[in-house]
Amino acid sequence: MGNLVSTVFDRLWGVDKELRILILGLDGAGKTTILYRLKIGEVIETKPTIGFHVETLSYKNLKLNVWDLGGQTSIRPYWRCYYANTAAVIFVVDSTDKDRMNIASKELHLMLQEEELQDSALLVFANKQDQPGALSASEVSKELNLAELKDRSWSIVASSAIKGEGITEGLDWLIDVVKEEQM
């Protein structure tokens, strides 16, 4: 039965259709760790990303094309070069980094104003929940002024990429939303 449903989906989507997802956020938020958590299910040792990583992964019978862009100040201006055809944006926030919450908020809202991202869904990971002193998801949501967002499907999920908590939950939500919107 499940098989039948998935073939129906495949036909509707077109078998080759891939979903383009961007992972953005300030430097050191844990973007690369999340990407490889999704790709190989393990925590790898990372270095600051100069540029980007791109991985194709299958998730619930879908092909996801996930782009993890570097978060350093010098690289942020280049984010916009990768906005085209993006189905969803995953914004990762270091929940312990209270000092830079306002910067993260500014970058987030700036990004969402872009024409090319008007139709993409937004998932925010309040990451590093395993660390002491981490803000909770609702606190982060407040800091980032997520309530202001209109005409957009968004969600915030508390996560720990190191422990693997919250990542699948967040992605499940994202895929559901995207499927719904794009059907």
Add this chain to the structure above:
Amino acid sequence: MSTHTYKKAEDPHSGSLPDKMTIYQDCLNRFNESPVNPKLCRTLITSLLELISHGETFPAQEATALFFSISKLFQHPNDSLRQIVYVAIKELCGISEDILMATSSIMKDVQNGSDLVKPNAIRALIRVLDESTAFSAERLLKNSLVSKHPSVCSASLVSSYHLLPIAETTVKRFANETQEAVGDLKQLPYPDENSRYYPTTSHISQYHALGLLYQLKNHDKMALIKLIQQFAGQSSPLKNQLAQVQMVKLVHQLVLKDTNSIPQFLPLIVNWLQSRHEAVALEACKLTAALSNLVPSEVFAGAVSVLQGFLSTPRVTTRFAAVRLLNKISMVSPEKIVVCNPELESLVNDSNRNISTYTITTLLKTGTNKNIGSLIKTITKFIYEVNDDFKIIIIDAIKTLSLNFPEENETILRFLMESLQSSEGSLQFKNSVVEALMDLIQFVPQSKEKALEELCDFIEDCEYNEVLVRILHLLGKEGPTTKNPSLYVRHIYNRVILENSIIRSAAVLSLSKFALVKNDPELVKSIEQLLIQIKTDPDDEVRDRASIALQFIESVKSNNEVSNIAQNFIRPTSTYDVVTMESKLSQYLSQGQEAFQTPFDVSSVTKYSEDEKKALDLKRRQEQAFQHTEESSNGNGSGSGNGNENGGRKGDRLDDSTFNGTSLQEEKDDLLLSKHIDEMSSLEQFQSFGKRIHSSKIVPLTEIEAEFVVKGIKHLFDEHIVLQFHITNTLKDIALDNVEVVCQVEGLSEGLLDDQEEFVLPIERLLPDEGESCYVAFKKLTQNSDEIVVERFSNSLKFQSKELDPSTSLPFEDDEGFQDEYEFDSLFLSPGDYMKPSFVSNFAATLEELPYESVSVYNIVETNTLQEVIDKLIISAGGLPLENSQTVSHDATQHTLKLSGKSILDNAKALLSIKMIKTSKGIAIKALVKSDKDTLADDLSNNLI
């Protein structure tokens, strides 16, 4: 494969290029698709690369867009697509500034990619790295350096090599890995069908590793020697022939710096000469040739026989390399390669013209009086078959020949005239023939009249203005002193009637010079007649020249004060030093309006009399003949006149800094000297000393890599001697205060010089990389200003060294510094400093004529070669070597050096004939000095060594 059978690739421009904008749009669209089509993208990038390789560029904005769309292709795992993406990134990094965005993706491939894309990724990686990001790639590169895969290893070695200038500190840490890679014989990991036909590896990574290792260690001589010991020799792990060649070159470089190390490397050289790789053997021959007399003669003979064997190989490149090398040896010691003559003769008609030309010039060197005639006959046939570049090379060889074998001048003259008169040949060719003839006339006086007559015939029918003007000038210069000047006048006047105005005006000048012939009033009269007729010429310039010439002739006749000036105008007895003149004039012009109030002072430019000019010319020719002209031989002599003259001796004997001692270098030195002289003259302390009589050349007194580089110049004044020491501080973090040179007079001059200096002008402060001069002045005690004072000054530098404050780059304010001393070589004021080279055409006769004579005998116990002694003597006596006596063959045991010069103080002539005999006990020298002044002869002969 011969070049004849090589199928020419189709002209890349014949097919039309794809449209730039279409490609650009297609790239943007296709690369941003999801999912991408790898095959289509590969094709698109190929077209894009084609455009770029044809010089198309994209404006910054488009280049950025292209780069980002290409970077999106990283999402596809296809290796072939990834490879071409890397090629594209390398091409784009020149025009797009956003290239660093690819860094992480590339690094990931270097780490985890397949063997196919790894090398490409490494090569692309170093293009995107800079000094700050190189650090993060350090571990990746180190891992690739020790990779078992030869392609990965090679790529990382070559990439590190290119990264070195960008991120030196990072690459310096690769030394161990690189060292390991040199000795490692890596195999490609694909044993399959093909490996039966192709070697599994060329071991090329060894060559790359050696190249990088050398870059890392080339400042450390001991490390280099250790490197050679480790990787050369019997048990050498080096399999790659390029790596072996590199090893030979390394040894080459080391032994040139330190000739004492030759015995240590000799077994290696002998071994290399027998190498089964031709390239290695050739390189070893090259090294042996460069060392020449420093290696045992049997080793040298071994190298020659290896070359001899190569002369008859079917491979053109090998033949060419061998004959080029033989040509080089022939410049120095033709007697050693006479054994190759049979092989060489069979190469004269080689179908490759590069080879045949080199062969002929080599044969011309090895030729003796006996076979030169027949050789020239061969060449006469041959020269019409080659193109002009080669003709010029051959003419140059003949030119050198004419200086070496003055007695063969008739044959040579005939050959040159035939070449000149033949209807073939370009302007450059004719010009070089005329130059050869001019040399012949100038330096081989016996051929003068004959050559001039032939030239007269030639100008009757010459199509090149430039050549004609030169010949007319030559006739005017040399004609009046011949037996029958009127003959030339007729020929020159014919030009006035028949040719265009450029030639006519040259002819007028030439004619006017004949008017100064003293003993033939008839001739003078007819020349005046001719000039009066020319005054009606339709061309202004010609008329003007005729009028002024007539005026001059008139005033010469009247025999008053003006006559000398007029005479000087018609036949100038001295010329200015063109290089100094040019620099002084441009300096004058750059000073601006105010300076133009006072006219340019031409007296500050050095003047040369005719003898001196000739001496300088001859000296330059001699030096040119021994010049190291690697460049011109690489460019197979196209257009360059001295393709044949890539001999080694002069270059090889001197140290590295003068290795390419071209005349350009000499001009630079001269300019530097005149700059230093100007600095000195502008100081008011020296104004009271009167006019400077002479300044020596710049003498290096330390090694060029010393902490403080000191160069000395000796200035002679009427009553004083000023020593100028130019000091450069090469230390990076130390400033020197109150720098002064302490000169100790050793007392050779016995009371002719005050042994306490008159004053010292110290340098206040010398910051890193700065150079300034310190002066020490001495007073002569002698009343006689034309007496020669010979002295040796032993020197040391006294200064306070102060550490620099890194923030201001100035010394710390409260630093008192500490007093330090630094000793450097002594400066020797030799008789040569009082002499200038001067040319005499007949040495033996002039030697007879001079009245005063002084003989002295020396014995040198040190084991110098004759050549070393000769070089020293030429410098210490300051004369011009004549009749090619400045060189000696290596196995000769005796030699006579003939020098000619004039005193700079009073222009007294001096000729030196120095006989030397080499015995087992040393070298015995007997110097005969003749002069028209007794003290000069004595001073010279007593102070030669």
